[in-house]
Amino acid sequence: MQTHKHKAAKIVVVGSVNMDLLFKTPRMPAPGETLMGQSFHQIHGGKGANQAVAAARLGGEVSLIACVGQDDFGRSSVAALQADGIDTQLVRQVSNCATGVAGILLDDSGENSIVLAAGANAEVQSTDIDAGKTIMSGAQFLVCQLETPMASVAYAIQQAKTLGLQVILNPAPMQDIATDLLNQVDFLVLNETETQQMTGMSVENAESAVAAAQVLRQRGVGTVIVTLGAAGVVVVTAEGSMTMPAYKVEVLDTTAAGDTFVGALAVALGEGEGLQKACDFAQRAAAIAVTQLGAQTSIPHRSLVESHFH
Numbered sequence: 001m002q003t004h005k006h007k008a009a010k011i012v013v014v015g016s017v018n019m020d021l022l023f024k025t026p027r028m029p030a031p032g033e034t035l036m037g038q039s040f041h042q043i044h045g046g047k048g049a050n051q052a053v054a055a056a057r058l059g060g061e062v063s064l065i066a067c068v069g070q071d072d073f074g075r076s077s078v079a080a081l082q083a084d085g086i087d088t089q090l091v092r093q094v095s096n097c098a099t100g101v102a103g104i105l106l107d108d109s110g111e112n113s114i115v116l117a118a119g120a121n122a123e124v125q126s127t128d129i130d131a132g133k134t135i136m137s138g139a140q141f142l143v144c145q146l147e148t149p150m151a152s153v154a155y156a157i158q159q160a161k162t163l164g165l166q167v168i169l170n171p172a173p174m175q176d177i178a179t180d181l182l183n184q185v186d187f188l189v190l191n192e193t194e195t196q197q198m199t200g201m202s203v204e205n206a207e208s209a210v211a212a213a214q215v216l217r218q219r220g221v222g223t224v225i226v227t228l229g230a231a232g233v234v235v236v237t238a239e240g241s242m243t244m245p246a247y248k249v250e251v252l253d254t255t256a257a258g259d260t261f262v263g264a265l266a267v268a269l270g271e272g273e274g275l276q277k278a279c280d281f282a283q284r285a286a287a288i289a290v291t292q293l294g295a296q297t298s299i300p301h302r303s304l305v306e307s308h309f310h
């Protein structure tokens, strides 16, 4: 994929905005234990914001529908989104409400433990979606996750389909999804844990991922993409399945790998790329993200993706 060859992809993201409070720690503390950490980092995150940032840095024209609190975290999150060129006129500041926060412990083995406080993310309502209808009608893709209320995500997807958009759903964190909602999803992008949770099937390798993805397709999803971390992705469509290995990199922190993949996928598909090329672009971008610490600090710009992995 070359820059400037195509018209920019027009993408609307509905989703969460969090401030990530990241502690590097030698190991996970036991219950009741106080442990000295090695360092602390305050990093912009939230799956919705991360996916919007990925799409914007990778060349998309992006609007975000979200809620933040009227606090310093909210103001700084909006400023960061704007600095990435994201349209934030539909990011609503909710009074008497905290911005979403993620407390993250990352230990020396690369393992992480996370506590989320949804805060303003729980306030995203159908009226927020209605406010975005004009912007949606000019867009190609709606991108959603499940850190905002299911009812609002369902409403957004329904509106998007009425307006002729294609829908990418990243069902994380996993919740039960109604069949009539799955029927409206063009691209379901989920990791192995979410795939296991949604199907009750064990997903250990590409073969079992394809089998589970086929079950999800039978529930009405157009294309299912299961991301398998360092093992790459499997893609299952009506035509069949393909397995693509990941790019080999030195892993520092896998935070936002999946979010980078989703944002990149939307950009490439929106530029008219085929599914295989779009997944390749998304895997390149996601592989770079795992070499850097944190969420939005690790999401690469397009120029870096294009100059990497020859």
Ligand code: ADP
Residues within 6 Å of the ligand: 190, 191, 192, 226, 227, 228, 229, 230, 231, 232, 233, 246, 247, 248, 249, 251, 254, 255, 256, 257, 258, 259, 261, 282, 283, 284, 286, 287, 290
């Ligand atoms: P999530 O972050 O949602 O759990 P994954 O861990 O499956 O998602 O990662 C999403 C994608 O990011 C993978 O399909 C792959 O392309 C890339 N990726 C993740 N981990 C690695 C890794 N260790 N090496 C190379 N690429 C990776």
Ligand code: NA
Residues within 6 Å of the ligand: 253, 254, 255, 256, 257, 289, 290, 291, 292, 293, 294, 295, 298
């Ligand atoms: Na990262």
